[in-house]
Amino acid sequence: MRTMTTSPLELFVQAKNDIGKMVSEVEEYVVDCMSFLIELPKEKGIVTETQVKALNQYKIQIHGIREVLARDNMKVAFFGRTSNGKSTVINAMLHANILPSGIGHTTNCFCQVVGTDSEEAFLLTEESKEKHSVESVSQLAHALCHERLSEKALVEIHWPKKKCPLLRHEVVLVDSPGIDVSTNTDEWIDRHCLDADVFVLVNNSESILMVTEKNFFHKVSSKLSRPNIFILNNRWDAAALDPRSAEVHQQHMEHNRKFLVEELGICNREEADNRIFFVSAKEALYARLQEQGGLPPHTGAIELEGFANRYFEFQDFEKAFAECLSTSAVKTKFEQHVVRGKSIITDIASEMGKIQERAHHEKSKLMMQRQELVSKLDYVSHQLKLITSDEKDQICHTVEDVERKVSMALNEEIRRLHQLVEEFTADFLPNHIVITAYKRNLNAHLDKGLGSNMRARLSDAIASIVDSAKTTMTNRIKELLPEEKQHLVIARRQDHFEMFYRLNCDNLCEDFKEDIEFRFSLGLAALMHRFLGNKQASRLTIFGHSEPVPRPVLLTPGTPSNEFLPPSSDWAFAAKFLTAAVSGQGITGIVAFTTIVGLKLGWKILAAIGSVYGGIYLYERLTYTNKAKERRFKKQYVAHATKKLRLIVDLTSANCSHQVQQELSGKFARLAHLVDDHMDEMREGASQQEAQIKDLDKILESSRIHRNSANYWFNLFSIFERKYLQIDES
Structure with missing residues (x-):
């Protein structure tokens, strides 16, 4: 007997694993794409x-x-009329x-x-x-059993794979009741046939195909596209004794x-010849049971003439x-999965391409914006640096202009100080307490008056200068925002600029010492001050002198003293005497002077x-009141x-210019701070x-990787098609 080599069924197992x-x-790839x-x-x-x-x-x-x-x-x-040997064929394979078999109607359900x-x-x-227990199948599935199941029910028999090589290759065999015992074949097809890969029509060789069998498979063919159908003419061992078996064989073939x-219309003639077989399932079953020691040798069932040919035919059918x-x-199990998988992969690649395109567009837009x-x-x-430099120069010019204006105005006010003092009115008494209060009030009046006059002279002009400078810098800064x-x-514009003039006359005139004692305008001291000047008169005073009065130098013995005397003149003598009198101390000089003048004038x-x-x-x-x-x-x-x-003119003008400088510098600093915030x-x-661009680079890289992965999986599906489905896309 022949034995089969490597089973072609392993192709399905390998394809299923792949x-x-x-x-x-x-x-996993789709889940990763989903997470992305x-x-x-x-x-x-x-x-x-x-x-x-x-x-x-897609996931x-x-x-x-x-x-x-x-x-x-x-x-x-497996389908066929009752008692055609469907269960026996399965048992032989x-x-x-395993399945109940025998004469009459045996299998009652699927x-x-x-x-x-x-x-x-x-x-x-x-x-x-x-x-x-598997032994209960003879009760549940046998038509002669009182506890049998309905004809449309399904019983699953799980048989150890190690006991049957056929079951190791993911093969499932379905036995059916006879199609001639029920008219509900449409439901059979819907429940048990739509996912079948091969149909085996088991026919009794002692008769030809009946209308019942043909109608059933016409229905199958109408619901399935080109079903794979094998026809087993079973019980061909009955033809061993028939001399016309060859003619019967030809009749069945036709x-x-x-x-x-x-x-x-499911195949051509050549394919049909390879799907029609004449076998004896009972002989094949007995032969295999005998091979496994399940039956004693030389069983009569396998000793009929032509047994070897029928058994070889059964093996050819199995192959x-x-x-x-x-x-x-x-093809039927995996082709649609491959097609769907390729479609999903193509769609994912397309979506990744769209994401890549959008990310690239967004990156280009962001790069342009950046x-x-x-x-x-x-x-x-x-521009801020240029404006800062220009405004510094402008502030310096403004400060210098303000300082000059304040200095000129203050000098003018100093020249008119007597008018301001004359405007002050208060009770005046030659008393220390009253004079002290008078000086304090006069100082306050001077402070107020000078400040008021300075503001009247400068406030509008300086405020106009400051406001103009503010407006200029504001407009220039505004253009940068x-x-x-x-x-x-x-919103940050401030009110009209107001200058503060701090003269502080109390401190300035703190060392003022008044002299309101009576002084005769024609007194000798007054006359000397008037004619000799303050400096010269300060040397010669009535009550004392700072320099010694020149005296004649003592002559040496024998020198006539008249050589050093001035020319003889009464007025010259009187002038000299007057000088001596005034320079002298006490009333003696005045009396002497009066005597001399009286002698001369009368x-x-x-x-x-x-x-x-x-x-x-x-x-x-x-009148000295x-x-x-x-x-x-x-x-x-x-x-x-x-x-x-006059001593604080420069200080005051500098202080005022400093106020202007602070005002303008502060204003510009606040405006520049707005620009700094905007720049920040x-x-x-x-x-x-930049961070978004980096994120987009990551998105581009990830989408590119996922798109390339999609192409990789698409190629793998294509390789599977060429390897297992014989589909060549080229």
């Missing part, structure tokens, strides 16, 4: 909600494909007497034989997941070929069946002069204050844009 592993990895899309920023418009939902659907579909692949197997459905990794066989029903080619089943199962922002930042920074921030410049003239002189003295003495004292006080105060104020915002914006 596509299962591939789909599992593709699912979820992490993308929605506000940039790089990814849409539709894309996320679509990818989520669900790939997961569903993986679950279907885990359950996929090669399914073979499984090398075990029996599905699947492989299990368990060492013990068991049985499952649709109503319960409880495992039953009828079967016509049914497959012409009536169903053709395995090749067709494997090829068909790979370049514009950096250029604007450089421009604003450069965006429109939405320009209102801050207007006593009458002297008396007249003395009367006039005394009258003048008496008049001045009587508090008002006169006040006038002398104010005159002395004006002289003292003028002297002191631009720098922050540039930094954020």
Whole structure:
């Protein structure tokens, strides 16, 4: 006997493993793509909600494909009339007497034989997941049993794979009740046939195909595109004793070929010849049971003439069946998965391309915006430096102008100081307490008056200068700010600038010492001050002198003293004597002077002069009232204050210019701070844009990797098609 080499069914197992592993990895890839899309920023418009939902659907579909692949197997459905040997054929293929068989109507429901990794066989029903002993199949599925199931029910028989080579290759065999015992065949097809890869029509060789069998497969062909159908003419051992067996064989071939080619149109004549077999399932089962020691040798059932040929025919059927089943199962089970997988991968690659395109567009836009922002930042920074330099110079010029104006105005006010002092009115008494209060009030009046006069002279002019400078710098700074921030410049404008003049006359005139004692205007001291001047008169005083009066140098003995005397003149002598009298101390000099003048001019003239002189003295003495004292006080105060104020002209003008400098510098500093804030915002914006560009680079790189991965998986699916489905896309 012949034995089969490597089974072609291994192609399905290998293909299932390959596509299962591939789909599992593709699912991980889709999940990774899904995570990538979820992490993308929605506000940039790089990814849409539709894309996320679509990818989520792809993930669900790939997961569903993986679950279907885990359950996929090669399914073979056996159909035929009652007692044609369907169960016996399955038992012979499984090398075990598993399904109930015998004469008459035996199989009452659908029996599905699947492989299990368990060492013990068991049985499952649709109503319960409880495992039953495999021996109970003769009760549940046998038509003669009172506890049998309904004809549309399904019983799963899990048979250990190690006991049956066929079940190791993911093959599922389905036995059915006779199609001639029920009219509900449409439901059979819908429940048990739509996922079958191969149909085996088991016919009784003692008769030809009946209408019932043909109608059933016409229905199958109408619901499935080109189903794979094998026709087994079973019980061909009955022809061993018939001398016309060859003619019967030819008759069956013609009828079967016509049914497959012409009536169903599922194959051509050559293919049909390879799908029609004449076998004896009972002989094949007995032979295999005998090979395994399940039957004693020389059993009569396998000793009929032609047994070897029939057994070889059965093995040829198994080989053709395995090749067709494997090829068909790979195509029917995996082709749609591959097509769907390629479609999903193509869609994902397209979506990644869209994301890549949007990210690239967003990056280009951001780079342009950043370049514009950096250029604007450089421009604003450069302009701010220029404006700062210009405004510093302008502030310096303004400060110098203000200092000059203040100095001129203050000098003018100092020259008019006597008018301001004359405007002061208060009770004046030659009393220390009253004079002290008078000086304090006069100082306050002077402070107020000078400040008021200075403001009247300068406030409008200086305020105009300051406001003009502020307006200029504001307008220049405003141009550096965006429109939405320009209102801050207007909001920061201050009120009209007001100058403060701090003269502090109390401190300036603190050392003022008034002299309001009576002084005769024609007194000798007054006359000397008037004629000799203050400096010369200060040397010669009535009550003392700072320099010694020149005296004649003592002559040496024998030298005549008249050589050193001045020329003889009475007036010259009188002048000298007057000088000596004035320089002398006490009343003695005055008496001596009067005596000399009287001798020269005459006593009458002297008396007249003395009367006039005394009258003048008496008049001045009587008119020297508090008002006169006040006038002398104010005159002395004006002289003292003028002297002191002239000392602080430069200081005051510098102080005022410093106020202007502070005002303008502060204003410009506040305006420049707005520009600095704007520049900081631009720098922050540039930094954020740089970070966004880096993020977009990562998105571009990730989308490129995912797109390349999609191409990689697409190529793997294409390789699978060429390897297992014989599809060449070229």
